[in-house]
Each structure stands twice: as structure tokens, then as C-alpha cells.
Amino acid sequence: MNPTLLIVHIVRFFVLLLFQGLILKQMSIGWGDVVYWNVILYPLFVLLLPVRTSTWQLLLLGFAMGLGVDLFYDSPGVHASALVFTAFVRPLVLRLMEPREGYSLSASPSRVVFGFQGFMQYSGILMLVHLFFYFSVEAFTFVYLLDILQKTFFSFLFSMAFIAMITLIFSASK
Amino acid sequence: MSQLLIRYGTLLLFLLLESACFYMVIRYNSDQRSIFTSSAKRFSTGIQERYYNVSSYIGLREKMDHMQAEKAALKAELETLRVQYADVSGSQDTSFAVRMIPARAFNKSTLGNYNWITLDKGEKDGVKPGMGVINDDGIVGIVRGVSAHYALVMSVLHRDTRISGAVLHKGSHGLLVWRSSDPRVLDLDYIPKHVVLEPGDTIVSSGYSNIFPEGIRIGMVISSEVPQGQNFYEVKVKLDYDFFKVDDVYVVDNPAREEISRLEASMQQ
Known part of the structure; x- marks a missing residue:
């Protein structure tokens, strides 16, 4: 990987970690029994790693990021387990969405590669996987399945809105 | 291979x-989570505290108004008590005076099933495990672990927290448990069905466990019914305050609590 790209990923790691732990965590809140505001953004770090990152690298980086978030959330292992799982699933989703001409070597799976719609699809699948896994581990039983699904649904909605905004603002269009 | x-x-x-x-x-x-907190969490707690120092300026105005109002109410109460005290003026025993240790809560959450709050006061300020934590509007939680400068509080919004609550003016009491997914609604268990309980009744702390002073307002009954064939009510209690806004809290140091639990422990032997 060329050095500038490396720095971008390192900076992204810390920015997402602090943003999640300091700001998004404080902002999260439930209203009444139904609506539920919670934005989970840190998986974006794993989603945006270059396409050719090997699975074991993804797993270790996901583990590190997850543990970092766990420090802020007081939930040792919960975020980490979810992000390791998401990292494990990522190559499968990438293979599923591979363009006909294949990926260029150094590309990150971003808006530039997939187009806006494609990127939302890609991050949507992985975010859904991540959130469902996360809330399941957090409850640690499927007794609260309805509760888990409800939390997953609302977190997914708001998180994807954030991802869409970030994608539109920060990545250059084609 | x-x-x-x-x-x-x-x-x-x-x-x-x-x-x-x-x-x-x-x-x-x-509960072993407190181990994780005291050691590994030093790092994130430090950052969070610094962040809190900055972010707490936002909303300072609102908080000051609130404090002003509270101060006024307290002054009024003080005067009333002074008058009453002059009438009694017999006992001078102050060894059982309840002390309030003011603290700031940060790193709070209402999202998980097992919520914890970190306080910026610890052993050095006299905080001990088992003490209750309240704020101006109600009950916040119970201290479970302390380090030198921080304390870890098991929030009311923790699935394992049990707090004794009484129905105001009706003399009956039960256990408050958080089972719903709504951070503002608690369940009140073990209210026998002969008690007349209606939505709108006020629930206060009972003071039986000596963790919390007696008569702190907790919330209001929003629904109560006796299920078919049961002897106890199923009661839902709506908290008076938004847990999300819990910031300035008081740790209740009740000297009687330790003495009573010592006495109880000696009886069990």
C-alpha cells in the first residue's frame, strides 16, 4: 500500500473511533417504546479497507477497532465480536458484488468503485449483518428477538443515513 | 500441515x-466488569472526562436556572426546619446525619440492557460500594465499585438492579425492576392485590434498605392491573426524569446503613 493511503486508513481508524466513542455514543437515546436513535459508524473503517486486504488482516483490524469501541461502551468483547464477524463476511459480499472487469488492485470499496447506489448496497448488507450480530451478542439470548430486531432496524436506518451523508460529502464523484 | x-x-x-x-x-x-473498568479503562475514561469538561459548557445556562430554582426551594425548606427544630431542640445527636457527596456523572448510557454510569468521585471522597446515588429529580443507581478517583454506578436501568419502592400515602411497597426496552418505564413487583392502586399514584423510595433516603420521588404509576389468578399487581411506573440528562448527582452516605448491615450480618451468624 502506498504511504499516503496508509495514513488515510490510520487517521480514519482514530477519527471513527473517537467520533463513535465520544459523540455518537452520547447522542444515542431511545424515545418511548418504539423509536430508537442510535448511530453506529465505526464499521465503516472495515468496509473501506482496500479490496485486496487479506481476510486475516481484516479480522485483526476489525478486532482492534471493536475493542477500542468497547472501551468507550464499557462492553468488553461485544463490539469486537460483531466487527470480527463483519470483517469475516466482507470478502463474501465483495465477491458477490464484483464488477465484470474485476476490482483494480489498490481500490477501496467506495463510491468510486461501486457508484453511490452500489456502495449503499454494499455497506447496507454489511451494516445489517453487523448490527444484528451486535445486538444479539449484547442481549446474549434470542429471547428478546423482537427487541433485537427493533433495535437493529432503527440503528440501521439512522446509521445508513449517516453513511449516505458522509459518502456524499467526503468522496469525490466519478 | x-x-x-x-x-x-x-x-x-x-x-x-x-x-x-x-x-x-x-x-x-x-459485576467483574468493574475490574475491566479500573484497569483497562483508564485510557478511555481520561479522554471522556476531558471531552465532558468541554461539552458540559453547552447547556450551562439551563442547568444554572435549574440550580437556582433548587436553591430557592432548599432555602425555604431550611427555614421551615429551623423553626421546627427550635420547637424540639432536644436531641443534639448528629452522628446519624446523612451526608451527600456531590459528583458528576459521565459515560452514561441508556441503550444497553446493563447500563453503568461512571462518577468523578471515588474512595478519596468517601464513596463506598453499596451507597445510593440520586440526583435532584430522583434515583440514579447504586455504587458497585470504586477506585481512588472514580466510582462505577449500577444504573437503575440495569436488568439486575432491584430498588425498594413504596406507594406514597398508601403504605404498600414493592421492588422496582427494569424489564421494558423503554428507559423511562420500570416495573413495580409484589404490590399485593388488596391495595387500591391507580394510575397517577406516586412511587417514592421506601427507605427500607437504607441505601436511599426515604421519600425520594421516583415516578408515577401509568398502568396497574392484577392478572387473572395472581395475588400481585403488574405495575408500570414512568420515571419522572430523563435518564439521558443525568449529570449532577449526589452519593448518599448514610452512616446508619453500615451499622444496620453490620447488625444484620451478626444476627445471621
């Missing part, structure tokens, strides 16, 4: 990391 490693290496790593995670989840799921 190396063939196998190449083939299943990533799967193996995946399983290894997941089991490490689950080990942590299970290991620290209960």
Missing part, C-alpha cells in the same frame, strides 16, 4: 478471535 494452515488459517483466526471476544463478554458480563 502447512497446506491445512493456508486453507483454513483465516477460518481458524476468525474462530480464535470470536472465542476471545465471547470469553470477554461472558467473563465481564457481571
Whole structure:
């Protein structure tokens, strides 16, 4: 990987970690029994790693990021387990969405590669996987399945809105 | 062997990391979480406190108004008590005076099933495990672990927290438990069905456990019914305040609590 790209990923790691732990965590809140505001953004770090990152690298980086978030959330292992799982699933989703001409070597799976719609699809699948896994581990039983699904649904909605905004603002269009 | 490693290496790593995670989840799921807090969490607590110092300026105005109002109410109460005290003026025993240790709550959450709050006061300020934590509007939680400068509070919004609550003016009491997914609604168990309980009744702390002073307002009954064939009510209590706004709290240091629990422990032997 060329050095500038490396720095971008390192900076992204810390920015997402602090943003999640300091700001998004404080902002999260439930209203009444139904609506539920919670934005989970840190998986974006794993989603945006270059396409050719090997699975074991993804797993270790996901583990590190997850543990970092766990420090802020007081939930040792919960975020980490979810992000390791998401990292494990990522190559499968990438293979599923591979363009006909294949990926260029150094590309990150971003808006530039997939187009806006494609990127939302890609991050949507992985975010859904991540959130469902996360809330399941957090409850640690499927007794609260309805509760888990409800939390997953609302977190997914708001998180994807954030991802869409970030994608539109920060990545250059084609 | 190396063939196998190449083939299943990533799967193996995946399983290894997941089991490490689950080990942590299970290991620290209960009260042992405080161990994690006191050691590994130093780092994030430091950052969070610094961040809190900055962000607490926002909303300062609102908070000041609130304090002003509270001060006024307290002054009024003080005057009333002074008058009453002049009438009694017999006992001078102040050894059982309840002390309030003011503290700031940060790193609070209402999202999980097992919520904890960190306070910026610890052992050095006289905070001990088992003390109750309240704020101006109601009950916040119970101190479970302390380090030198910080305390870890098991929030009312923790599935394992049980707090004794009484129905105001009706003399009956039960246990408050958080079971719903709504951070503002608690369940009140063990209210016998002969008590006349209606939506709108006020629930206060009973003071039986000596963790909290008696008569602190907790919330209001929003629904109460006796299920078919049961002897106890199913009561839902709506909290008076937004847990999300819990910032300035008081740790209740009741000297009677320790003495009573010592006495009880000696009876059980």
C-alpha cells in the first residue's frame, strides 16, 4: 500500500473511533417504546479497507477497532465480536458484488468503485449483518428477538443515513 | 500441515478471535466488569472526562436556572426546619446525619440492557460500594465499585438492579425492576392485590434498605392491573426524569446503613 493511503486508513481508524466513542455514543437515546436513535459508524473503517486486504488482516483490524469501541461502551468483547464477524463476511459480499472487469488492485470499496447506489448496497448488507450480530451478542439470548430486531432496524436506518451523508460529502464523484 | 494452515488459517483466526471476544463478554458480563473498568479503562475514561469538561459548557445556562430554582426551594425548606427544630431542640445527636457527596456523572448510557454510569468521585471522597446515588429529580443507581478517583454506578436501568419502592400515602411497597426496552418505564413487583392502586399514584423510595433516603420521588404509576389468578399487581411506573440528562448527582452516605448491615450480618451468624 502506498504511504499516503496508509495514513488515510490510520487517521480514519482514530477519527471513527473517537467520533463513535465520544459523540455518537452520547447522542444515542431511545424515545418511548418504539423509536430508537442510535448511530453506529465505526464499521465503516472495515468496509473501506482496500479490496485486496487479506481476510486475516481484516479480522485483526476489525478486532482492534471493536475493542477500542468497547472501551468507550464499557462492553468488553461485544463490539469486537460483531466487527470480527463483519470483517469475516466482507470478502463474501465483495465477491458477490464484483464488477465484470474485476476490482483494480489498490481500490477501496467506495463510491468510486461501486457508484453511490452500489456502495449503499454494499455497506447496507454489511451494516445489517453487523448490527444484528451486535445486538444479539449484547442481549446474549434470542429471547428478546423482537427487541433485537427493533433495535437493529432503527440503528440501521439512522446509521445508513449517516453513511449516505458522509459518502456524499467526503468522496469525490466519478 | 502447512497446506491445512493456508486453507483454513483465516477460518481458524476468525474462530480464535470470536472465542476471545465471547470469553470477554461472558467473563465481564457481571459485576467483574468493574475490574475491566479500573484497569483497562483508564485510557478511555481520561479522554471522556476531558471531552465532558468541554461539552458540559453547552447547556450551562439551563442547568444554572435549574440550580437556582433548587436553591430557592432548599432555602425555604431550611427555614421551615429551623423553626421546627427550635420547637424540639432536644436531641443534639448528629452522628446519624446523612451526608451527600456531590459528583458528576459521565459515560452514561441508556441503550444497553446493563447500563453503568461512571462518577468523578471515588474512595478519596468517601464513596463506598453499596451507597445510593440520586440526583435532584430522583434515583440514579447504586455504587458497585470504586477506585481512588472514580466510582462505577449500577444504573437503575440495569436488568439486575432491584430498588425498594413504596406507594406514597398508601403504605404498600414493592421492588422496582427494569424489564421494558423503554428507559423511562420500570416495573413495580409484589404490590399485593388488596391495595387500591391507580394510575397517577406516586412511587417514592421506601427507605427500607437504607441505601436511599426515604421519600425520594421516583415516578408515577401509568398502568396497574392484577392478572387473572395472581395475588400481585403488574405495575408500570414512568420515571419522572430523563435518564439521558443525568449529570449532577449526589452519593448518599448514610452512616446508619453500615451499622444496620453490620447488625444484620451478626444476627445471621
